Structures are given as C-alpha cells and as structure tokens.
Amino acid sequence: MVDRVLVSLDGAVRDPDAPLLYADDIGVLRGDGIFETVLVRAGNACAIEFHLGRLRRSAQALDLPEPELGRWREAVERAAKEWGSDREGLMRLVLTRGRDSELSGVAEKVTTGDLAAAVPVPTAYVLVLPVPARVQKARTEGVAVVTLSRGISIDLAQAAPWQLLGAKTLSYASNMAALRFAARMGADDVIFTSTENRVLEGPRSSVVIARDKQLITPPAKNGVLPGVTQRALFIEAEKAGWECIYKSLFTADLLTCDSVWMMSSVSLAARVNSLDGLRMSAPDNAQEIIDLVDRGIERAGAVHEW
Ligand code: PLP
CATH class of the missing domain: 3.30.470.10 (Aminotransferase class 4, branched-chain amino acid transferase, N-terminal domain)
Known part of the structure; x- marks a missing residue:
C-alpha cells in the first residue's frame, strides 16, 4: 500500500x-x-x-x-x-x-x-x-478552540488587496504559529477575531454557526478565505430547508448560538466542544450537520463559479 x-x-x-x-x-x-x-x-x-x-x-x-x-x-x-x-x-x-x-x-x-x-x-x-491522526478525533469528538486576535480590521481585504486575504497562498507560517500558541494553552484550534471583535476564520478552516434552522458564516469581504466545505454545506443544507446566510458575526454570537463548527476540506465538520475554556454541549441536530457536509462534498461535482 x-x-x-x-x-x-x-x-x-x-x-x-x-x-x-x-x-x-x-x-x-x-x-x-x-x-x-x-x-x-x-x-x-x-x-x-x-x-x-x-x-x-x-x-x-x-x-x-x-x-x-x-x-x-x-x-x-x-x-x-x-x-x-x-x-x-x-x-x-x-x-x-x-x-x-x-x-x-x-x-x-x-x-x-x-x-x-x-x-x-x-x-x-x-x-x-x-x-493526520488528529482528523478522526476532530470529526468524532470535536475540537477545543481559543479565540485569538488576528490584529486586522474586517475592512483590510478591500482596503489592501495586496494582503491577498481571499487567496490560498503558501504563506501559512503565522497560521501555524497561532495553532502552536493555542496548543500551549491546551486547545486544538483557533478562531481568529478582527479588531472590531468580529469572527473571522480558523488558521485552516471556515467558521459556521448554527442557530435554529439557520447556518451563518462571515462573508469573504471581511477578509476570510471562501471555504469549499462551507460552500458545499450551504448548497446541500439549502436543499434540506436550512436558511444559509453570509453575515458578519460578533464573538458574542459564538456563545449564544446552538453550535459552532470549524469546516475544512480534510477534517470536514469539527464541532467546537469548548470555546475559551467554556464547555459547549452538542445540539440534537449535530449529526444532521455532519451528514450534510458529507453529502455536500461528495455531490459538489459540477463546475461552479466562485
Ligand atoms: N480558511 C483558511 C485560512 C483555510 O486555510 C482553510 C482551509 O484550507 C479554510 C478556511 C477552509 O477551506 P476549505 O473548506 O476549502 O478547506
């Protein structure tokens, strides 16, 4: 093999x-x-x-x-x-x-x-x-997350396009540094926040929150990478009757919603099981969201414009 x-x-x-x-x-x-x-x-x-x-x-x-x-x-x-x-x-x-x-x-x-x-x-x-071995654990048990400032405004992507915030460049050293910083705090992953306290993304994942029958993720114009997994989820979830929304989120939204998810191509849907040390219990529909992501990435075959 x-x-x-x-x-x-x-x-x-x-x-x-x-x-x-x-x-x-x-x-x-x-x-x-x-x-x-x-x-x-x-x-x-x-x-x-x-x-x-x-x-x-x-x-x-x-x-x-x-x-x-x-x-x-x-x-x-x-x-x-x-x-x-x-x-x-x-x-x-x-x-x-x-x-x-x-x-x-x-x-x-x-x-x-x-x-x-x-x-x-x-x-x-x-x-x-x-x-990697961490992936299976993230899928089944979820991840402990800390919020860390990225030190940038949600306006940076448009004010300074040369920062390449919406492109998937090879310059990931600071993303990896943030993950090591989180590991020293006993966490598995990071949610970056802006200087306005808005939710951005993880160092290698998109953030999606579930609230009632809504799925919400920050828009690309806030300086996050448009995620393939999040997008495949939205296409599948809309078919299943969810309302899928691109909207700025405050860090407080992470605590008042039903569940927070780190979405990425290899880990797929990793539920945030603790945020800044606060335990977050699994909602009843956690498996439904996991299944929607699975179906979404398997069906996302056709050519789509970004
Ligand atoms: N945001 C960043 C910074 C990433 O590195 C990634 C994953 O590579 C994502 C979001 C999620 O994107 P995708 O679902 O396409 O893997």
Whole structure:
C-alpha cells in the first residue's frame, strides 16, 4: 500500500522520496505561490471543481499564469487513482511562481525581445499523504478552540488587496504559529477575531454557526478565505430547508448560538466542544450537520463559479 503519491503537472508519477524543487524556487524563498488541500475519498478527489475554481482565483490574485485546469484535472485523477480507494488521503495541489533565477532573467529577455522565455515556468505538482491522526478525533469528538486576535480590521481585504486575504497562498507560517500558541494553552484550534471583535476564520478552516434552522458564516469581504466545505454545506443544507446566510458575526454570537463548527476540506465538520475554556454541549441536530457536509462534498461535482 503506497503511503505517498507525487504527480507532476505533466502527469508523470514521481518518486516521492526523490528531490523535486530547486533551491531557488520562489515558493520556498518567499512563500510566493498557492495551494489547495483536497480530501481523497473512495478514490475520488472531493469537490475538485470547487478547488480548481479557487486555485484559478488565487492565481489571479497573485498574478500567476492562468492554471491549465485540464492538466490539473488529469494530474489529480492520476494521483487519486495511484492512492487507491481503500482509505482517505490528504491531497495537496501546489503551484509556485517557479525559479528565482528565471525571474531575474526576465528584464533582460524583455529587452532582447525573447518574450516567450520571459515568464518563469511555474512549479506545479500534486501530492497525496495519509490523513493526520488528529482528523478522526476532530470529526468524532470535536475540537477545543481559543479565540485569538488576528490584529486586522474586517475592512483590510478591500482596503489592501495586496494582503491577498481571499487567496490560498503558501504563506501559512503565522497560521501555524497561532495553532502552536493555542496548543500551549491546551486547545486544538483557533478562531481568529478582527479588531472590531468580529469572527473571522480558523488558521485552516471556515467558521459556521448554527442557530435554529439557520447556518451563518462571515462573508469573504471581511477578509476570510471562501471555504469549499462551507460552500458545499450551504448548497446541500439549502436543499434540506436550512436558511444559509453570509453575515458578519460578533464573538458574542459564538456563545449564544446552538453550535459552532470549524469546516475544512480534510477534517470536514469539527464541532467546537469548548470555546475559551467554556464547555459547549452538542445540539440534537449535530449529526444532521455532519451528514450534510458529507453529502455536500461528495455531490459538489459540477463546475461552479466562485
Ligand atoms: N480558511 C483558511 C485560512 C483555510 O486555510 C482553510 C482551509 O484550507 C479554510 C478556511 C477552509 O477551506 P476549505 O473548506 O476549502 O478547506
């Protein structure tokens, strides 16, 4: 049974133990690139068209060359097939600006008219890994969460688009630092808040609250990443009679609602079982929400515009 699969964008299955990147890859030097994390279930890359749609949007935000989605689809299918259908996998799609040495040569190539060679070849690959052990626990037992300030206003995304708040860039060092900070406080996860005390998102998940028959999540314009899982949930929940709303939430809303959820492509629906040390008991409809997410990501097959 393979425990890692690596496929480059030309469709070649590579040795996952062999070096792939150059030392001057801009993704490594500056975190200047984008990625997607996708759940592989029953041999399929779940909600792949949503992920490819967001990959395209992220590439636009970073002025990367337009991703060739047909080639990505083929590489994803190849990698999922190699992984097999007997267990879930965590798939990463990685796209960086390519090699710094090629970028440095651009100005010279433009002056000499050699425009075809002026854009560095992006680094692009698909990697599948086992799902981390924490994921099963998060799905079944939920997660203990602390709220941490992100130190930004909900207006930042629109005031400073170069902050790339709605793009899934490779620059995740501060997100990982927040998770380590939370772990030192005995928590599993984080809900970031804005300077106005609004709810933002987790370092690797979207926040959704349930209140009566409503599901509510903060809008992307507040500076959060549009989540594939949250979106797949909303599509499925609307069919089941839920009212699904994008609205700014205050941190107080987290305490007065029926349940709070961290939604992400691999952990799927992780219920917040304690918030800043306060225990949050499971509502009667917790399983219904979990099932809606499962169905949502499995059915989210069609191409959707973001
Ligand atoms: N917000 C951030 C910052 C994330 O990193 C992620 C997950 O990757 C999400 C939200 C949830 O997105 P998705 O459901 O597409 O995995």
